[in-house]
Amino acid sequence: MGIGHPAGFPTYNLLAGLFTFLPFGSIAFKVNLFSVFCACLTLAGFYLASLKLLALFFGEKETLNKVFAALIPAGFLAYSQVFWHHALMAEVYSLHTLFACALVYLLLTWKQRDDLRYLFAASFIFGISAGNHATMAFFLPSILLLFFCWNREKSALRLSLCALFFLVGFSVYAYLPIRSLAEPSFDWGNTETLDGFIGHITDRERAYTHFDGFQDSEPLAWLATKGFLKELFSQLSPAVLLGFFFGGYLCFKKSRPFFFFSLLIIVVSAAFFARWEKESYPSYLMALWFTSLALYWVFEKLANRRPPGAATGNALRSDDDPGSSTRPVRWNQLVVVALFLMIAASAFKNYYRVEKSGYYFGESLTNNIFLTIPDRALFVSGLSWFRFFYAQDVMRLRDDIVGMNAYALLLKNPTEMVTPRRFPSLDLPDPKIVDVEFMESVSDYTQELLDRNFDRYPIVLELDPVLFERSKMVQNLSPYKNVLVRYHMEPVHPPASETKRVLDEFMAILSEERKKPGYTRDLNRSIMFAHLINSFHFYFHDRSFLAEERIVLGMMREFLKIDGPEQFFNEIENRALDGKIADAEQYFRKMKDQFSDHYFRYLAEGILNREKGNAKTALENFKKAAAIDPENYQPRLESAMAWNRLGDFEQARSEWRAALDRMKNLRQWGAIQRTREALGLEE
Numbered sequence: 001m002g003i004g005h006p007a008g009f010p011t012y013n014l015l016a017g018l019f020t021f022l023p024f025g026s027i028a029f030k031v032n033l034f035s036v037f038c039a040c041l042t043l044a045g046f047y048l049a050s051l052k053l054l055a056l057f058f059g060e061k062e063t064l065n066k067v068f069a070a071l072i073p074a075g076f077l078a079y080s081q082v083f084w085h086h087a088l089m090a091e092v093y094s095l096h097t098l099f100a101c102a103l104v105y106l107l108l109t110w111k112q113r114d115d116l117r118y119l120f121a122a123s124f125i126f127g128i129s130a131g132n133h134a135t136m137a138f139f140l141p142s143i144l145l146l147f148f149c150w151n152r153e154k155s156a157l158r159l160s161l162c163a164l165f166f167l168v169g170f171s172v173y174a175y176l177p178i179r180s181l182a183e184p185s186f187d188w189g190n191t192e193t194l195d196g197f198i199g200h201i202t203d204r205e206r207a208y209t210h211f212d213g214f215q216d217s218e219p220l221a222w223l224a225t226k227g228f229l230k231e232l233f234s235q236l237s238p239a240v241l242l243g244f245f246f247g248g249y250l251c252f253k254k255s256r257p258f259f260f261f262s263l264l265i266i267v268v269s270a271a272f273f274a275r276w277e278k279e280s281y282p283s284y285l286m287a288l289w290f291t292s293l294a295l296y297w298v299f300e301k302l303a304n305r306r307p308p309g310a311a312t313g314n315a316l317r318s319d320d321d322p323g324s325s326t327r328p329v330r331w332n333q334l335v336v337v338a339l340f341l342m343i344a345a346s347a348f349k350n351y352y353r354v355e356k357s358g359y360y361f362g363e364s365l366t367n368n369i370f371l372t373i374p375d376r377a378l379f380v381s382g383l384s385w386f387r388f389f390y391a392q393d394v395m396r397l398r399d400d401i402v403g404m405n406a407y408a409l410l411l412k413n414p415t416e417m418v419t420p421r422r423f424p425s426l427d428l429p430d431p432k433i434v435d436v437e438f439m440e441s442v443s444d445y446t447q448e449l450l451d452r453n454f455d456r457y458p459i460v461l462e463l464d465p466v467l468f469e470r471s472k473m474v475q476n477l478s479p480y481k482n483v484l485v486r487y488h489m490e491p492v493h494p495p496a497s498e499t500k501r502v503l504d505e506f507m508a509i510l511s512e513e514r515k516k517p518g519y520t521r522d523l524n525r526s527i528m529f530a531h532l533i534n535s536f537h538f539y540f541h542d543r544s545f546l547a548e549e550r551i552v553l554g555m556m557r558e559f560l561k562i563d564g565p566e567q568f569f570n571e572i573e574n575r576a577l578d579g580k581i582a583d584a585e586q587y588f589r590k591m592k593d594q595f596s597d598h599y600f601r602y603l604a605e606g607i608l609n610r611e612k613g614n615a616k617t618a619l620e621n622f623k624k625a626a627a628i629d630p631e632n633y634q635p636r637l638e639s640a641m642a643w644n645r646l647g648d649f650e651q652a653r654s655e656w657r658a659a660l661d662r663m664k665n666l667r668q669w670g671a672i673q674r675t676r677e678a679l680g681l682e683e
Contacts, residue, residue, distance in 0.1 A: 001013055002179070035086065038097075056111060076240055076291075079347040080350070081354060100281065127165065186386075251290055298332075359525075361522065364513060364516075365384050379402070506536065510555075565598045573607050637659040641675065644679050
């Protein structure tokens with residue numbers, strides 16, 4: 001019962017919340033079960049809508065051909081990897097497809113029966129479905145097209161009533177400000193304010209990213225078309241791809257309003273989901289309804305096919321006299337059997353891809369990480385914030401901890417979420433000190449908050465790349481346990497034994513997880529560990545724990561299979577700075593063979609030459625690196641150190657200023673400040 005990322009998904013939260021009252025299973029099980037329930041209803045709804053469509057196009061008479069023409073596409077949908085995958089998890093897509101099926105069924109029934117109650121019911125469903133997934137808005141032009149094509153009288157009045165029923169359903173969005181006022185841990189967007197509410201439901205901060213990047217690659221129209229057709233072939237079936245084209249042709253001949261209704265939905269859905277892939281459910285549904293039309297036409301043609309010399313009459317139809325002895329082979333039934341075998345093959349192929357037994361990563365994190373946090377602590381969670389708040393709010397574990405989301409603190413204006421009402425037990429800084437235009441100001445606010453509460457709570461943070469890129473507190477952090485670090489008001493210098501102990505604990509957790517079922521298929525778990533390993537790399541590198549950094553670099557090679565130019569650079573830089581020149585040169589020879597003219601090659605060569613005492617040669621290397629990536633701060637910073645070795649302090653100061661001008665995050669700022677201290681420059 002929280003508020004998710006834009007546009008908030010209030011319908012999903014409320015309906016999934018009802019499932020949590022079932023008298024069996026855990027909360028997680030019951031919410032996942034809700035997706036299964038919606039997926040099953042979707043298949044039933046798709047089947048019924050298919051029958052309506054076939055009746056509208058080919059007459060009311062019910063035959064087995066219509067049953068199979070409606071049932072087979074539903075089977076392809078059911079056992080497609082993407083639909084099956086989302087049917088097993090706490091996601092909005094099963095409910096999304098259910099609403100799409102319900103909407104089309106009601107519109108077709110309105111047309112079939114000429115009963116306005118179904119039109120108004122469709123308007124209500126349209127409104128409430130928008131509260132589950134905002135892309136239902138893509139249906140609006142299509143619905144208006146059908147309305148004006150199928151409605152013949154009192155259009156203004158009926159359209160006004162439809163708008164009223166839509167608003168009744170759309171009022172589900174009132175959930176967002178009401179729930180936000182209760183300060184749930186999951187409160188994305190601070191929707192209790194008008195600006196926060198509008199910004200959240202319109203995805204104001206991220207809306208531009210939905211189509212960002214297309215202009216730099218292939219045209220959006222081509223990308224969407226190619227991706228959509230590829231998914232029909234691979235996700236559903238080659239039969240569906242063929243059925244889409246031929247069924248679309250039949251639909252165009254039989255009902256141009258429904259054809260363009262479907263085409264509009266396909267176009268906008270496929271375009272919107274082109275970057276995400278495998279989530280364009282409305283376009284899949286429309287393609288499958290076209291396939292139903294194509295299958296029925298094929299079945300009818302095959303049922304009426306007579307071999308030479310056969311008796312006249314419709315001897316092959318499914319509703320013929322069962323006692324006929326002149327009936328030859330039923331070709332339509334052979335096609336039905338073949339298609340059902342294709343569905344069975346799809347189920348067999350995709351079972352292993354979607355099977356998730358043994359996926360208990362949230363429980364592992366709780367046992368290995370959350371339960372090790374000190375009593376009555378202030379915990380700033382990063383990568384696992386979602387799982388931590390589930391453990392605390394739903395499982396009711398670690399109620400003694402005050403939990404804060406690092407992303408709320410470091411990625412936007414923290415004062416929107418860090419309020420006295422939400423955190424009554426904390427001593428909060430004055431929100432007026434924050435200037436959200438500057439990363440440094442947001443970081444200073446976060447650090448002051450931690451300082452104000454340092455004497456009241458043990459303060460523990462979870463390692464996270466964002467923590468290092470968006471804050472200046474790395475020198476104030478000491479290893480605590482596993483992936484946790486302890487905050488101190490002043491810079492600390494933990495002993496090597498402490499850092500090694502924490503790294504060993506993390507490696508033990510990683511080894512344990514890799515032995516569990518489904519590790520290689522659980523993408524979220526793999527990504528989580530990839531980020532954690534990267535976090536350890538940032539921490540050890542920025543604290544100059546070079547021996548520990550080498551262990552982490554080995555983990556990046558072994559577990560993450562990273563073997564690119566940046567990995568080579570990190571290996572060379574680490575060994576060069578640690579005085580292991582021979583090892584660094586061995587890595588550089590391999591790098592030079594594979595990446596002869598790469599930015600990182602020249603940067604690594606420069607650092608290696610500088611540490612060998614060849615500062616002038618190093619400057620030439622850094623100059624080449626800067627020419628390849630002129631906006632990167634690091635060649636300038638490394639050049640400053642080389643000029644300092646040569647005794648030209650004015651040139652070193654100039655290069656340092658050039659590095660400062662190119663700074664893009666606070667991790668870079670930290671490196672620049674450490675170099676300033678090494679150069680003996682003033683603040």
